[in-house]
Amino acid sequence: MGGDYAPANEVAGALEALRQTNNEFEVILVGREAQIKEQLSARNAERLSYSIVNADEVITMEDSPTAALKQKKNSSLAVGMQLHKEGRGDAFVSAGNTGAVLSASTLILGRIKGVSRPTISAFFPSEQGVCLLLDAGTNVDCRAQHLYEFGVMGSIYAKKIFKYENPTVALLNVGEEKSKGTEIVQEAYKLLAAGKLNFIGNIEGRDILKGKAQVIVCDGFVGNIVLKFGESVPSFLKSRLKQFAGQSLMKKFIVGISRNSLRSSLKDMDYEEHGGVPVLGVNGVSIIGHGGSTPKAIKNMIFKAVDVAKSQINKHIEEALAPSSQAANGGTQYAAVS
Amino acid sequence: MGGDYAPANEVAGALEALRQTNNEFEVILVGREAQIKEQLSARNAERLSYSIVNADEVITMEDSPTAALKQKKNSSLAVGMQLHKEGRGDAFVSAGNTGAVLSASTLILGRIKGVSRPTISAFFPSEQGVCLLLDAGTNVDCRAQHLYEFGVMGSIYAKKIFKYENPTVALLNVGEEKSKGTEIVQEAYKLLAAGKLNFIGNIEGRDILKGKAQVIVCDGFVGNIVLKFGESVPSFLKSRLKQFAGQSLMKKFIVGISRNSLRSSLKDMDYEEHGGVPVLGVNGVSIIGHGGSTPKAIKNMIFKAVDVAKSQINKHIEEALAPSSQAANGGTQYAAVS
Known part of the structure; x- marks a missing residue:
C-alpha cells in the first residue's frame, strides 16, 4: 500500500x-x-x-x-x-x-x-555492463568493517543474481594508491585486500561508468550522493537539448532524433x-x-x-562472514555491532 | 613546465x-x-x-x-x-x-x-547556470568548521568572479532535513545557518545539475568522487551512442547528428x-x-x-573569517588549525 x-x-x-x-x-x-x-x-x-x-x-x-x-x-x-x-x-x-x-x-x-549493518545496493550502467554500488544510502557513517562486509555481500549478490563469475570488487576512493582517502577507507582497503574477494583495489569516481569494477564499495553518504547525481543526468541532458532545440526549427528536428537515440542508448x-x-x-x-x-x-x-x-x-553471506572465515582472511577480528 | x-x-x-x-x-x-x-x-x-x-x-x-x-x-x-x-x-x-x-x-x-584549510573548487554546469562545488578533493577529512569556511570562501568567489549577486550556498547531503547526514555534516549545517551567508540548507546529489544552489559545500572525498563521476558522463554517452550507431547505417547517421547537438548543449x-x-x-x-x-x-x-x-x-575572505565576524555570526568560536 x-x-x-x-x-x-x-x-x-x-x-x-x-x-x-x-x-x-x-x-x-x-x-x-x-x-x-x-x-x-x-x-x-x-x-x-x-x-x-x-x-x-x-x-x-x-x-x-x-x-x-x-x-x-x-x-x-x-x-x-x-x-x-x-x-x-x-x-x-x-x-x-x-x-x-x-x-x-x-x-x-x-x-x-x-x-x-544491513545494506542496500544501487545499479549503475557502465561500458562493461551493469555494476553494483553499495551502500546506496542506508549507512551514512561507516567503519572499515562495515565497508568490508558490504564488499562481501555485494560480491555474493553479483555472483548469485547477476551471474558474474568472480565479481571484481573495488573501493570507491579519491585515487588508486592504497594510501589515499580517509583513515577509515584506508583501513577498509586492508580488510578487503586480506579477504577472499576478487578485490581490485581503489577506483575513482570516473571509473564507475567505465565499468572498472562489478561491485563498488563506499559508505552510504557518498553512495547516496553519487547515485542521485547519476539519476539526475538524463533529465539534465533533456533540459539542455530542449534549450538547444529552442534555437531553430532545424535544431528542434535534430534534437527529436537525438532524444530517441539517447533513450535507446541508455535503456539499461x-x-x-x-x-x-x-x-x-x-x-x-x-x-x-x-x-x-x-x-x-x-x-x-x-x-x-x-x-x-x-x-x-543469505546462507552464503553467513558463511563468508562467520568468525572462522574472517580469521582465515588475515587474522583481523572485529566485533559485529551496529 | x-x-x-x-x-x-x-x-x-x-x-x-x-x-x-x-x-x-x-x-x-x-x-x-x-x-x-x-x-x-x-x-x-x-x-x-x-x-x-x-x-x-x-x-x-x-x-x-x-x-x-x-x-x-x-x-x-x-x-x-x-x-x-x-x-x-x-x-x-x-x-x-x-x-x-x-x-x-x-x-x-x-x-x-x-x-x-585552503581549498579548491570545481565547476558544475546546471539548468540554472554554472555552480561551484567545494572542496573538490583537497581535504578528504573535514571538520564542521572546515566546511563552514568552504562555504564562506566559495560564496565570496562566486560573488566576485562569477558576479552572482547574493550567491545561494547549500550543503551537499543525503536529504533535505537538517537532521540528515553524519554528525560533522549536521554540525556544519548549524554553522552555515548561523553565518551571514545566503544559506539555503541541504541539497541532494540530484540537485547539483538542477542548479538548486550556486555554491555547494562538501568534503573533498565526496567532492572529488562526484566531480570525477560527472566528468566521465560525456565519454560514457559517447561510448553508448557509438554502440547504438554500430547497429545500422541509419542509426550511425542519427548519432552523427546527435553528437553535435549534444556537444553544443554541453559546451559550458x-x-x-x-x-x-x-x-x-x-x-x-x-x-x-x-x-x-x-x-x-x-x-x-x-x-x-x-x-x-x-x-x-583574499581581503574579503580575511574579513569574513575574522574572529569578530565569526562571533557575530552566532557566537560559535573555533580554533583555526588544520
Missing part, C-alpha cells in the same frame, strides 16, 4: 507476474482488502494464484520510518513483513517508504549472524527493468522498489524476489 | 593572452630558458610584454607533491611561486601536478588569517572556457589548471588570474 500508485500498480504487476509465469508461485497481496478487490475486479484475475491478507493502515512516504513502524502496527508493511518472518511467504516486496521498509526488514527479520539505466534491490544482510528476502514503480517494475520486483529467495544468498 | 604539453601550450597561451588584451599585463614565463625561447621563436612574440625567469627543474605529474617540493628547489613551480610571494608577480598560474601546486601555494604563500562543461580554479584561502593568487591544458585553456587561466588578483577576494 505504500507505493505512489498503490494498490493499482501493485495489483497489476502481481497479476502480470503470475500470468507470465503461469502461476509458478503464489502472491499474497497485503493491504486494504476493499481497495485490493476493487483493483482485482477491474482486471482479469481469473485462475491466477493470489490471495489477500487484510491490513488497514498505510505507512506513507512522509512518515518517519521508525515512528511509523511503532505507531502503525497494522500497516501493510508490518503485516507483510511479519508474514514473511513467520514463513507464510518466502519473500517480501514493497515500493513504499524506503526507510520504513529498511527498518522493518532489520527489526522484524533480524540481521544475519556476522553482519554488522531504466529502473523498471531491474526490479528493485534486496536489503542485504537480513534474515529473509526483502525487496525495495522505486516509490513510483509501474506495474512492469512491480512485476520485475516480484521476479527478483523469487530469484533472490531461490539463490540462498 | 609541469603541464602535459609544457612549455609549448603555456607559451602559446601566454602570448595569445597578451595579444588579445594588447599587453594589458606582463607575463613572466618561468622554466627552462632554452626550451621557452625555442617556443617563442616558433611563434610571433614581437611587441608582447613577457619576460623569462630561468628554472632548471621540473616537477612531473608522477612526483609526490611534498617530496618534490623539498627535493626540487629550483623547479619552475617553486621559483614561480616564490616570485609571486616576493611581489614580483601578482598571481601564479600552472597546469602542473595539482597536489604540488596546492602544497606550494600553502607552504610558500601561507594561509589567510582565519582560514583552517568545457574546462578550457573556465580557465582553471584558484586555490582559495592562501595569501596570494594561485590558479591551477588541467594537466592537458590547451593554449586556449592557458590563456583563460591567465585571464582568471588577473581577474582574481583584481577582485581582492
Whole structure:
C-alpha cells in the first residue's frame, strides 16, 4: 500500500507476474482488502494464484520510518513483513517508504549472524555492463568493517543474481594508491585486500561508468550522493537539448532524433527493468522498489524476489562472514555491532 | 613546465593572452630558458610584454607533491611561486601536478588569517547556470568548521568572479532535513545557518545539475568522487551512442547528428572556457589548471588570474573569517588549525 500508485500498480504487476509465469508461485497481496478487490475486479484475475491478507493502515512516504513502524502496527508493511518472518511467504516486496521498509526488514527479520549493518545496493550502467554500488544510502557513517562486509555481500549478490563469475570488487576512493582517502577507507582497503574477494583495489569516481569494477564499495553518504547525481543526468541532458532545440526549427528536428537515440542508448539505466534491490544482510528476502514503480517494475520486483529467495544468498553471506572465515582472511577480528 | 604539453601550450597561451588584451599585463614565463625561447621563436612574440625567469627543474605529474617540493628547489613551480610571494608577480598560474601546486601555494604563500584549510573548487554546469562545488578533493577529512569556511570562501568567489549577486550556498547531503547526514555534516549545517551567508540548507546529489544552489559545500572525498563521476558522463554517452550507431547505417547517421547537438548543449562543461580554479584561502593568487591544458585553456587561466588578483577576494575572505565576524555570526568560536 505504500507505493505512489498503490494498490493499482501493485495489483497489476502481481497479476502480470503470475500470468507470465503461469502461476509458478503464489502472491499474497497485503493491504486494504476493499481497495485490493476493487483493483482485482477491474482486471482479469481469473485462475491466477493470489490471495489477500487484510491490513488497514498505510505507512506513507512522509512518515518517519521508525515512528511509523511503532505507531502503525497494522500497516501493510508490518503485516507483510511479519508474514514473511513467520514463513507464510518466502519473500517480501514493497515500493513504499524506503526507510520504513529498511527498518522493518532489520527489526522484524533480524540481521544475519556476522553482519554488522544491513545494506542496500544501487545499479549503475557502465561500458562493461551493469555494476553494483553499495551502500546506496542506508549507512551514512561507516567503519572499515562495515565497508568490508558490504564488499562481501555485494560480491555474493553479483555472483548469485547477476551471474558474474568472480565479481571484481573495488573501493570507491579519491585515487588508486592504497594510501589515499580517509583513515577509515584506508583501513577498509586492508580488510578487503586480506579477504577472499576478487578485490581490485581503489577506483575513482570516473571509473564507475567505465565499468572498472562489478561491485563498488563506499559508505552510504557518498553512495547516496553519487547515485542521485547519476539519476539526475538524463533529465539534465533533456533540459539542455530542449534549450538547444529552442534555437531553430532545424535544431528542434535534430534534437527529436537525438532524444530517441539517447533513450535507446541508455535503456539499461531504466529502473523498471531491474526490479528493485534486496536489503542485504537480513534474515529473509526483502525487496525495495522505486516509490513510483509501474506495474512492469512491480512485476520485475516480484521476479527478483523469487530469484533472490531461490539463490540462498543469505546462507552464503553467513558463511563468508562467520568468525572462522574472517580469521582465515588475515587474522583481523572485529566485533559485529551496529 | 609541469603541464602535459609544457612549455609549448603555456607559451602559446601566454602570448595569445597578451595579444588579445594588447599587453594589458606582463607575463613572466618561468622554466627552462632554452626550451621557452625555442617556443617563442616558433611563434610571433614581437611587441608582447613577457619576460623569462630561468628554472632548471621540473616537477612531473608522477612526483609526490611534498617530496618534490623539498627535493626540487629550483623547479619552475617553486621559483614561480616564490616570485609571486616576493611581489614580483601578482598571481601564479600552472597546469602542473595539482597536489604540488596546492602544497606550494600553502607552504610558500601561507594561509589567510582565519582560514583552517585552503581549498579548491570545481565547476558544475546546471539548468540554472554554472555552480561551484567545494572542496573538490583537497581535504578528504573535514571538520564542521572546515566546511563552514568552504562555504564562506566559495560564496565570496562566486560573488566576485562569477558576479552572482547574493550567491545561494547549500550543503551537499543525503536529504533535505537538517537532521540528515553524519554528525560533522549536521554540525556544519548549524554553522552555515548561523553565518551571514545566503544559506539555503541541504541539497541532494540530484540537485547539483538542477542548479538548486550556486555554491555547494562538501568534503573533498565526496567532492572529488562526484566531480570525477560527472566528468566521465560525456565519454560514457559517447561510448553508448557509438554502440547504438554500430547497429545500422541509419542509426550511425542519427548519432552523427546527435553528437553535435549534444556537444553544443554541453559546451559550458568545457574546462578550457573556465580557465582553471584558484586555490582559495592562501595569501596570494594561485590558479591551477588541467594537466592537458590547451593554449586556449592557458590563456583563460591567465585571464582568471588577473581577474582574481583584481577582485581582492583574499581581503574579503580575511574579513569574513575574522574572529569578530565569526562571533557575530552566532557566537560559535573555533580554533583555526588544520
